[in-house]
Amino acid sequence: MNVKHQLRMTVLGSGSWGSVLADVLARNGHAITIYGRNAQEIAEINRDHTNSHYIPNLQMDESIVGTTDLREAVQGAAAIFFVIPTQAIRPVAEKVGALLSETGNRPFLISAAKGLEEGTLDRISQILTQSIPQPVRGDVVILSGPSHAEDVAKHDITTLTAASENEDAAAWVQWIVMNDYMRIYTSTDVTGVELGGAIKNVIAIGAGAIHGLGYGDNTKAALMTRGLAEMARLGVQFGADPLTFSGLSGLGDLIVTCTSTNSRNWRCGDRLGRGEPLEHILATMGMVVEGVPTAQAVHTLSAQMHVDMPICDTIYQVLYRDRPLQESIDALMQRIAKPEIDF
Ligand SMILES: NC(=O)c1ccc[n+]([C@@H]2O[C@H](COP(=O)([O-])OP(=O)(O)OC[C@H]3O[C@@H](n4cnc5c(N)ncnc54)[C@H](O)[C@@H]3O)[C@@H](O)[C@H]2O)c1
């Protein structure tokens, strides 16, 4: 265990990643409150130090305090981690903003979620800065990278990127999260880190789908490599550094999400490939599948920016336009021949 100067921090979201991140921070010596909306789950965390629905293999640090009271969670926190589904971040952040205006603390805002908001197409850093007034917030930091909660719960060696426009804020998050099984790198490319983390979820649905259909390793490698090209192509249009997509939040997360049965996005795709309807998959997953709403946002964003993203678009057509999977894959293969590097 890595004992550090104790800070009081809050994790918003008592799902799989929120519970594991809270545990990492508590084991690092910090005083952690975890906020959840489900009273039963929070009672279980406080009583048994477990979260059996979301992350059964985690035994949480006993110092973690669970609450369903957002005010109690926010008050006095040096940092607030947002670890809830992307589509829920704006309403929660607006409440946090109102509470911070009363409580007076000015915490770092750290997003560990990965996605784009439907409708606005905003990244999470944009949602946070729009929803929480500048005078009551510290710097925004994005924490992203290959990190299945199930593996971090086992203390598997894990690497992440902390990205912020303010290098010092990224370094602060690096310092509070790092220990002997978590190694954190810093970046100032917030846009690149966020877009990589969001778009890899869409590609992972595709990776699961081709597995479900019976395709093999060549096809998976093709999908991942060309998917990476698509995320970089969109990212550079927003000013991201193309090299960021070869890093932990891009390629690294693409590898873990496209090759692991732990991935909810991969599992969603696999079940689609086996012929299950999307509505049934989402209703029975019991956890968030970020790639589904993000596929819609990426579809609109790429059209607005005139960026060619045929794999993401195919996944969108399958998810939202009921286009048959096999027919979509055949159409992808029949596109006009082109050079590999085409930025
Ligand atoms: N699970 C992982 O391995 C992992 C790793 C890295 C990043 N992430 C990202 O973290 C985010 C959260 O994922 P997760 O795996 O913890 O999801 P999850 O489905 O396991 O849990 C989501 C949690 O958010 C809560 N929630 C949903 N809407 C809410 C609202 N309006 N207010 C308060 N709480 C709300 C749910 O009750 C649940 O506790 C996602 O963006 C995901 O991509 C997940």
Ligand SMILES: O=P(O)(O)OC[C@H](O)CO
């Ligand atoms: O289970 P997934 O597909 O939501 O992926 C979780 C994390 O983003 C992996 O880094």
